[in-house]
Amino acid sequence: MDFYPSQGCYGIMQPLENELQYHSHISANFTSENVRYLLNYCSQASYVEDENRISKPIFWIGIYIALASLICTLAMAADLLHGFRSRKIWFPCKYFTLNAASITVITVAMKLPVDLSSLMPFYLDQAPKVGSIAFMCTMMANFMPSLASMDNKTLLANVIGLAILVITMIVNICIQISTGVIENYNFSLSSTNHIVTNFMILAYIYMALLFWLLVVLISSVFNIPAS
Structure with a gap:
């Protein structure tokens, strides 16, 4: 299976999201709001990768x-x-x-x-x-x-x-x-x-x-x- 940057992004962020289910924050400088922001970035990266993959035949x-x-x-x-x-x-x-x-x-x-x-x-x-x-x-x-x-x-x-x-x-x-x-x-x-x-x-x-x-x-x- 091909590895995409968005998959790596989710691989990093999802354990952190699971950790926040039991704690309100991971550290003083890393809160649940930061995790949601970074997960949104993962979603945008996934959308861009899907768009690039679909547009490959255009050439x-x-x-x-x-x-x-x-x-x-x-x-x-x-x-x-x-x-x-x-x-x-x-x-x-x-x-x-x-x-x-x-x-x-x-x-x-x-x-x-x-x-x-x-x-x-x-x-x-x-x-x-x-x-x-x-x-x-x-x-x-x-x-x-x-x-x-x-x-x-x-x-x-x-x-x-x-x-x-x-x-x-x-x-x-x-x-x-x-x-x-x-x-x-x-x-x-x-x-x-x-x-x-x-x-x-x-x-x-x-x-x-x-x-x-x-x-x-x-x-x-x-x-x-x-x-």
Whole structure:
């Protein structure tokens, strides 16, 4: 069994607590109030250790999200280069198309804005969360040319899958704004220089873009087959 500092703390303090059950104080400078204070410290140390143990997978989750985002970025860059080399400025989707595989990778890449439970109170925590929403807008815009290359059933199924993901993101972002997970962040460079980052305003702007792009995608589902 692993040994934790809190266990050692309890191992020292509990015999003292048992001793105080028979005596009002152990010494002139060590009373029951001191023991209660130190036991409270043991409880706080135990809470911190549990929190650190639970948060250990966060590092690997971050790598997992980064790899998924990198795959999406490289695929979009490959389509961009393919469009320039083919002299097709509308950038046809050869590598990054709307399908079940791409939706799965996007779901992994969008874990930060969808996550409702993780505490992200600092600037470097909230910036990736809001930035992921902007990244989603970019990916949705890149999907547009791939819609015309599908048959009707495939087109409908893929757009429905993407719509479920986008609507889930928008709802979760609204919940995070209302609960204060996403909020404006103030930090000071000096005693006179204060910077306010309006993460809430950025989140509202990106949500509006997401909704607009979703409307365009759904409208295309009805127009492309007829065209």
